[in-house]
Amino acid sequence: xxxxxxxxxxxxxxxxxxxxxxxxxxxxxxxxxxxxxxxxxxxxxxxxxxxxxxxxxxxxxxxxxxxxxxxxxxxxxxxxxxxxxxxxxxxxxxxxxxxxxxxxxxxxxxxxxxxxxxxxxxxxxxxxxxxxxxxxxxxxxxxxxxxxxxxxxxxxxxxxxxxxxxxxxxxxxxxxxxxxxxxxxxxxxxxxxxxxxxxxxxxxxxxxxxxxxxxxxxxxxxxxxxxxxxxxxxxxxxxxxxxxxxxxxxxxxxxxxxxxxxxxxxxxxxxxxxxxxxxxxxxxxxxxxxxxxxxxxxxxxxxxxxxxxxxxxxxxxxxxxxxxxxxxxxxxxxxxxxxxxxxxxxxxxxxxxxxxxxxxxxxxxxxxxxxxxxxxxxxxxxxxxxxxxxxxxxxxxxxxxxxxxxxxxxxxxxxxxxxxxxxxxxxxxxxxxxxxxxxxxxxxxxxxxxxxxxxxxxxxxxxxxxxxxxxxxxxxxxxxxxxxxxxxxxxxxxxxxxxxxx
Ligand code: ADP
Numbered sequence: 001x002x003x004x005x006x007x008x009x010x011x012x013x014x015x016x017x018x019x020x021x022x023x024x025x026x027x028x029x030x031x032x033x034x035x036x037x038x039x040x041x042x043x044x045x046x047x048x049x050x051x052x053x054x055x056x057x058x059x060x061x062x063x064x065x066x067x068x069x070x071x072x073x074x075x076x077x078x079x080x081x082x083x084x085x086x087x088x089x090x091x092x093x094x095x096x097x098x099x100x101x102x103x104x105x106x107x108x109x110x111x112x113x114x115x116x117x118x119x120x121x122x123x124x125x126x127x128x129x130x131x132x133x134x135x136x137x138x139x140x141x142x143x144x145x146x147x148x149x150x151x152x153x154x155x156x157x158x159x160x161x162x163x164x165x166x167x168x169x170x171x172x173x174x175x176x177x178x179x180x181x182x183x184x185x186x187x188x189x190x191x192x193x194x195x196x197x198x199x200x201x202x203x204x205x206x207x208x209x210x211x212x213x214x215x216x217x218x219x220x221x222x223x224x225x226x227x228x229x230x231x232x233x234x235x236x237x238x239x240x241x242x243x244x245x246x247x248x249x250x251x252x253x254x255x256x257x258x259x260x261x262x263x264x265x266x267x268x269x270x271x272x273x274x275x276x277x278x279x280x281x282x283x284x285x286x287x288x289x290x291x292x293x294x295x296x297x298x299x300x301x302x303x304x305x306x307x308x309x310x311x312x313x314x315x316x317x318x319x320x321x322x323x324x325x326x327x328x329x330x331x332x333x334x335x336x337x338x339x340x341x342x343x344x345x346x347x348x349x350x351x352x353x354x355x356x357x358x359x360x361x362x363x364x365x366x367x368x369x370x371x372x373x374x375x376x377x378x379x380x381x382x383x384x385x386x387x388x389x390x391x392x393x394x395x396x397x398x399x400x401x402x403x404x405x406x407x408x409x410x411x412x413x414x415x416x417x418x419x420x421x422x423x424x425x426x427x428x429x430x431x432x433x434x435x436x437x438x439x440x441x442x443x444x445x446x447x448x449x450x451x452x453x454x455x456x457x458x459x460x461x462x463x464x465x466x467x468x469x470x471x472x473x474x475x476x477x478x479x480x481x482x483x484x485x486x487x488x489x490x491x492x493x494x495x496x497x498x499x500x501x502x
Contacts, residue, residue, distance in 0.1 A: 017042045019195040032190035034168040039317030043169045047133045056130030060109045063136050068109045082106040086114050099123050112150035115157045129164045137168035141180035149394030155186045172310040197448045201320045204440040204461035205329045212333040220250050227473045228280040230299035237261045244283040259285040295322040301329045305336040308426035327471045332434050344423035348416045349388040358409045369397040439464050
């Protein structure tokens with residue numbers, strides 16, 4: 001059947017979005033495919049639709065629980081029942097049931113940690129996997145902004161599964177990162193489908209706030225005036241909480257904070273309330289976003305300076321998915337780069353910590369990540385954060401690292417230094433972008449080695465003259481009834497409607 005007919009039959013859409021048809025055709029012709037499509041362009045459909053044409057199962061590797069949850073729901077919304085997510089969210093009883101019945105599912109979502117469990121990979125090996133999908137594939141590359149050590153083993157897992165037909169999906173990857181994805185997955189021949197990173201309906205607006213302490217009052221003004229819904233991103237959980245309370249105090253009631261410190265149920269609840277229009281504003285950390293499939297987000301504000309252009313684009317890309325005008329505002333005050341610098345350094349162990357660790361165990365035990373796993377008091381004595389400890393464990397786990405302790409220590413230090421350089425370079429680049437007097441869109445396109453757009457979009461960026469008040473909430477056109485009797489009916493009507501909408 002023609003692809004358009006399948007699209008309409010199973011998903012109810014008449015036309016493909018940019019890049020979808022090319023990706024799907026490439027896969028159905030049996031080609032491994034790496035696709036870089038902008039956020040919100042419907043990347044999921046690129047593996048959802050082939051599910052109707054391919055015999056075996058579709059295995060999707062996805063980095064975040066919330067993202068997986070959303071993708072499962074998306075498929076269920078289209079009436080697909082044979083879908084399951086294998087992640088730490090499943091209790092052991094449910095996991096046992098799912099693993100015992102894997103052949104019954106068509107779409108299997110799995111977290112990379114789960115693939116590391118031998119009994120799970122064994123179950124997956126027994127299936128007929130017709131498509132191996134790596135979602136958010138930039139997580140594979142250590143040059144990528146969101147490198148996940150778990151992701152770097154996907155090539156190995158893919159091999160264990162018999163090198164099935166593969167689709168790598170990402171929205172933001174420089175050429176270097178794309179090269180890494182291909183190498184890491186072990187793809188020899190493949191098709192590349194790349195569409196522009198640009199989202200013309202999102203305007204860029206950098207606002208220079210003279211002093212960091214002026215930001216709260218400016219934020220309140222902005223949130224009061226802007227068309228909602230919107231997301232405000234913070235680099236700190238605490239500030240996200242504080243600002244959510246402050247906004248609520250100032251009369252913006254439908255606001256909540258969302259960050260990794262909340263438990264899973266709370267997070268899912270807040271996400272759902274936002275998606276279903278019961279909340280107008282989310283004060284979030286980067287924990288919020290991937291997979292938030294809400295079409296009408298009108299603004300994204302960055303209260304703190306992001307750590308890199310890629311994550312910034314991902315975050316602002318959550319707005320304007322309906323194609324309507326939206327705005328991405330970044331509040332910058334002098335010295336703001338200090339916070340991302342500190343965060344970047346804090347994510348990695350220091351040389352001093354590495355020296356200390358190796359001095360404690362100058363011989364073989366250290367080379368075993370299981371040993372580190374069971375030695376949390378060592379982590380605490382050395383003052384390692386969870387992230388730092390995980391990085392060391394993952395590094396040591398890699399079969400390619402030297403076995404000699406001195407050389408191992410040295411290569412760990414080199415790895416850490418490289419990561420810090422990558423992170424600092426990104427922050428410097430972003431600062432240059434903030435301070436620049438050139439078109440912000442052109443600079444971003446240049447970063448991704450894309451050509452500048454010849455015809456300027458109408459609402460491009462602050463440098464090109466975007467006016468903020470264009471993005472204000474429209475005055476309500478409501479007219480109120482003139483006499484008392486009519487008022488009663490009017491109020492009753494409002495009450496009735498609000499009951500219905502609950
Ligand atoms: P992303 O590229 O960010 O992963 P998603 O796959 O989550 O985007 O899709 C974004 C939205 O676009 C979803 O609501 C999806 O149902 C919708 N969508 C996908 N393909 C089409 C299409 N061809 N026509 C209209 N809407 C589509």
